[in-house]
Amino acid sequence: MSCSFDIDYSKLPSHIAVIMDGNGRWATKKGVPKLSGHKAGMEALKKIVRKSGEIGVEYLTVYAFSTENWKRSTEEVGGIFQILVYYMERELKEIHKQNVKVNILGDYSAIPKKAENAVSEALELTKNNTGLKFNIALNYGGRDEICRAVKALAKDVKDSVIDPEDVTEEMIASKLYTGGMPDPDLIIRTSGELRLSNFLLWQSAYSEFYFTDVLWPDFDEDEYLKAIESFQHRKRNFGGR
Numbered sequence: 460m461s462c463s464f465d466i467d468y469s470k471l472p473s474h475i476a477v478i479m480d481g482n483g484r485w486a487t488k489k490g491v492p493k494l495s496g497h498k499a500g501m502e503a504l505k506k507i508v509r510k511s512g513e514i515g516v517e518y519l520t521v522y523a524f525s526t527e528n529w530k531r532s533t534e535e536v537g538g539i540f541q542i543l544v545y546y547m548e549r550e551l552k553e554i555h556k557q558n559v560k561v562n563i564l565g566d567y568s569a570i571p572k573k574a575e576n577a578v579s580e581a582l583e584l585t586k587n588n589t590g591l592k593f594n595i596a597l598n599y600g601g602r603d604e605i606c607r608a609v610k611a612l613a614k615d616v617k618d619s620v621i622d623p624e625d626v627t628e629e630m631i632a633s634k635l636y637t638g639g640m641p642d643p644d645l646i647i648r649t650s651g652e653l654r655l656s657n658f659l660l661w662q663s664a665y666s667e668f669y670f671t672d673v674l675w676p677d678f679d680e681d682e683y684l685k686a687i688e689s690f691q692h693r694k695r696n697f698g699g700r
Contacts, residue, residue, distance in 0.1 A: 464684045465691075472644035472690055474518035475511070476666070478658055479504065481650030481674030488674070494538040499676035501546045510680045512557050512591040518640060519593050520564065522658050526600035540574040543597075547577035551584060558590030564636040565599030592640070599636070601660030608634035608661075637662055645690045647683075649675045667693055 479500055486496030504521060511519045524539060554561065561581040568575065578597070611634045615621045621630070632638065642662040646655075651672040655663060669686040671678070 462681050464688045466684060466688050467691060468514055471516055474641045474643045475516055476520040476643040476646045476659055478522045478648040479675040480648060480652055482676060484650060485674040485676045493535055496676060497539055497542050501542055503676050503678050505550060506680055507683055508593055510683055512559055516591060519591060520596060522596045524597050525657060526598060526603055540571045543574050544577045547581050551581055555584050558588045559585060559593050560588040561585045562592060562594045564594050564596040567597050569598050601657045604635055605661055635661060645669060647686050649673055649678050
């Protein structure tokens, strides 16, 4: 049964980002394989995507697979991408029906071919949708993203498109994967960890953070609304008073 929340739905954060943490610990706690935790995490993600669209969130960005996650066992990495393919194949029609537009942050050309094809299909099918913008950070790293942006600007300088002295924050932001999008108003991290883990480093300069001990597979619609409620009770000064 849903709880009652003091939320002004006319003043929602326009961009919410989520570090979906705790799948492995959830599996250990339940005494099941780690991949069962990742599957349960996908089910949680499905609920949050749907809820975001229902209440009118404009952008939802989730940290699905980082550039550092390749260090995990071959079995776990392979399993994660198998689950991604399964999720895309099973949920793509429903996502499309909900008018959700899928976008990828990161270099997804490096992921397994079957997963890459599933992602490409999602991007193509939903490219003209006008509802929730659903960003999946896949093979993504914040430092890598900034490095790519700097290289792109360096090329513009080399090609005499711009002068070094004319480089602005807006120019750097335009070269990021999130170019043209608003920075996240709210970043949620589950499982009790208190760090960014190389996620949206540039974009999070003035984001509000919400940390919860709830493991990602147990993060449901009520937990999501609780985070939004917490956000709305804060005063944002952006460096002012």
